[in-house]
Amino acid sequence: MKIGFIGYGEAAYNISFGLSKEGLKGIRATDAMMNDSVMGKQVHTRAEAAGVTLVSSNKEIAQWADLIFAAVPSSFTMDVCKDVESVLRPGQLYVDVSASTPSIKQAIWEQVKNTGVLFVDAAMLGSLPKDQHRVPITASGNGAEEFKKLMTPYGMKITLAGEKAGAASAIKLVRSIYMKGIAGLMIEMLQAADAYGVSEEVIASISKSMDGIPFTSHLDRLVTGSALHCTRRAAELKGSIAMLGEANLSSDMTKATKQRLQDLEEYEFAKRYVDKKPSGWKEIIETIRVK
Template structure:
């Protein structure tokens, strides 16, 4: 098994480092920054540590490998696939680990399929420096089965989503709505709590509310409860925004939440459910779709 990398940044380096420890000896990489003075030493050091042979062109990688991990910025994903397509060997497994959109993944997959390659949309679902090659990976696309069969022997943690390119990335990007959004909410909440010198009281109160239930239970309760009381809660958020504005704290997260909840209020879910709280979040989402 000969593994290639197009782009040898942190993600590729961490994967390769872990795979080396698992006995994968044949790895080759190309990085367009390798000959730039500002990055050359870093890339050379990484390749040496990971036991990866650096080459001067992406074509050299594709001529040698059975499987290639393409780790380039999301906005370069489609362009890179077009550049690589003429040099792709039949049957090569092309694994795209970028965070580009599902639509872009489908276009990349079409490029690879034209050359009779096997495409994999791979979404890495954890920090590479912590997990290295064992990072949980969701994979989709028609090359997924080969990817799993080949790389699980080296300890990679891969779960198949489907045969459809883009499905794995969709999970990652949708998950990011929460992971990135909640980080922004935390910052806004902590800025306010610190400004009013009530950090401990706020954190303790939230901990008591949230820690007693699972994530799914909390999510269900908040979505169904807010659907029922959306009008009142949007007004409450208006008070929060006014308070933050009065002490010059950025209230953009609260404003966005207020806008979302106001839209929910416009759906009249309380009336549709005759004043009773929906039992499950799915009822709220389905009601939203009908309204649209």
Template structure:
């Protein structure tokens, strides 16, 4: 997979927290060259901040998706779940021959399948990724499930650079279904804890409530958990709301009720700091 100069050429579409952390970790190996494009570069109010982030990460700042992916062997799509399909469609016509488009967004299986169809209509190949833990804690070593015909090949390449991919299927959808089923619980717990803590504070009964919960589940410090979860939602609630709407799409496509996931999405959005 390395290019003529011995470096693996990687492009990031989306350069938020995940793209930044991954790029820094990959750059530290000395074995990659990295280009990046983020839609914030098109926003005069956000452009300077994003450009500074890319400069600190030592990646080549690109003016468009087409510029970023043109000669990349691996394209990592790290946008919001609601933009995952559009990002794949934008990149597809410009992908280098036999490149791999690695979609790590928390999107529904059906969304990933449509994104895969867009990519494979061009010259690239599609691999879905499902990030199974907070990237802020594990960094480059975060567990990622991978699916697609070249998932094993991609895992070998990226694991050799310090990542932690586990190929789980040749078909697209299994990895994302695993992720989103888990997310119903994790994001749902966050929503429950925030509503519980908010109501308990309003009535001045938080100590009694948390003591009662801890008596039922002695291994959990509920006061600490409520604090941690509120912080996560404040920082990532908008992105997590988009993820839960993808979970709702997954459930609806299976003939199951999406109402709970949609309610969790609304709660995540309410808790986010704008």
């Protein structure tokens, strides 16, 4: 199988390095900066380390490869697609691993679909330096199944996310809202706990609320509770914001939380649920769905 990388940065280097170790030889790559007097050196050093042959243009990769990894920054990924579109062919795999929004991935699919190419919206959900080619990838698009079938034998960890270009990227970017968000909250919370000398007590209290309960149960309880009691909870956060201010600490996350709770006030959930309880988060999200 002929594998080519358009763009040879962090992602391409780590994936190709891992694939080479799996015995996949003859990988080729190109990079817009490969002949740059400053940046080019790293491209060459990395290609050599991974046993990858550098070629001079995107089109050369696209004409030669059975499987193309488009591995450039989000802002360049449409340019690459347009550059190689004329040489794409039916059955060839075009795997866009850029961290683009769902709408960009959809636009790329629209751009290439008449070529007969198999398109894959691939979103990486882990650490490349740590996992290399084994980084968990979620893949959508009409080429996702074929991509999984071809690359699983070489150790790649690919999860399917349907036929729709953009779905995989949506999963990655939506997931990041929560997973990176709780890290931000942890830092804001721990700095405050540290300033007031109550770290142990607060962590014990939160652990008691969180541990051993499935995430889906927390979702149901916290989303419905916040909807029903948004006004009171937003008001309570004034105290936390005042405290952070008194300790000369940032309250970015807490101010945003207060705003998010206030945004729920217009839906008057407490009035909607006088006689019954919401069954879970879905009822709340359906009510506030943007039409």
